[in-house]
């Protein structure tokens with residue numbers, strides 16, 4: 001039934017009829033937060049255990065026998081149906097946080113001795129997961145520039161099982177050419193037996209499914225921090241892995257045993273408030289981001305602005321090809337990065353003064369990490385989100401001492417601009 005409707009409508013209503021929960025007489029799905037479920041009979045209890053994570057059953061078609069909330073629950077299941085739809089994936093499994101989702105997406109695909117190839121610009125905790133934790137378990141890794149076809153191909157080893165990337169990257173907004181990368185990995189997979197196949201995983205948090213749907217470009221899995229654009233209001237944490245049905249059993253078992261299940265209360269909020277307003281919020285935030293980027297670009301205190309919607313964006317052709325909204329229009333998103341004028345130390349001090357000026361004087365712009373909320377958030381990567389990187393690693397990742405990251409919200413854009421101009425004038 002939902003196939004007759006456009007994305008915008010399905011994100012609001014979800015599946016017209018879901019097997020997950022009987023709520024014929026409700027407009028909103030009920031919120032249910034039972035940690036354990038009544039099993040009614042020994043037989044039904046046994047069936048529940050047979051059913052859970054059973055690869056021979058289509059989760060979308062059977063009415064689930066719920067057992068215990070860490071395994072599965074109705075709000076979580078309804079959210080998963082909507083999220084799978086949003087990315088055009090066969091299945092979605094939701095998690096407590098974005099990092100729980102990243103851990104599962106990688107975790108189900110590697111064993112000791114295997115190798116992960118990841119792009120050299122990664123979300124800080126993903127970097128730490130791969131380099132600190134997975135390496136302890138004997139999983140090796142290479143971080144490389146995956147936009148360089150030769151580097152990509154020469155970094156793939158016989159024991160490579162995962163190619164991992166983000167696009168746009170944090171915080172510089174650099175893009176990775178997803179279709180080109182998928183072609184290279186397909187080439188490397190030719191002739192490999194199924195159990196040695198390399199899977200591609202992309203963190204699509206910065207774009208959101210509104211601006212980009214990587215599964216339609218051939219990637220195997222998409223992960224999101226639901227905490228960001230999909231939740232949208234900054235009130236809930238969550239994560240999701242979306243992709244091939246063949247991985248569903250492992251994702252559910254990984255979640256069961258590592259324990260990163262999403263709380264039904266968070267799932268309900270994202271289902272009822274976040275997903276239904278995604279398109280509306282993104283359109284507004286994106287239009288404002290364009291205005292902010294254009295204004296900043298002309299400002300004398302600003303060296304340059306990186307926003308995929310600007311003609312000056314270094315990968316503008318790729319941006320136009322790859323970032324498309326659910327109606328097919330160019331969708332450069334609502335994240336931007338800009339650098340202040342000045343030599344290293346001077347630019348660093350200026351950036352901090354801009355942060356402090358905004359923290360003390362601005363209503364429209366909040367000094368905070370995170371992104372994707374209805375509120376405009378600003379931060380200084382060199383001293384905040386990316387401060388754990390050495391200055392050499394920061395430079396290699398394109399993070400300058402005077403670099404500033406902004407996540408544009410839904411405030412009146414004239415207020416965002418006025419507060420930004422005040423802060424820039426003060427330094």
Ligand SMILES: *Cc1c(COP(=O)(O)O)cnc(C)c1O
Pocket residue numbers: 097098099100102123125166170203205206224225226227228237238239
């Ligand atoms: C925030 C974020 C994560 C981690 O998500 P949490 O919900 O904070 O665990 C992963 N990747 C990207 C790109 C993010 O912005």
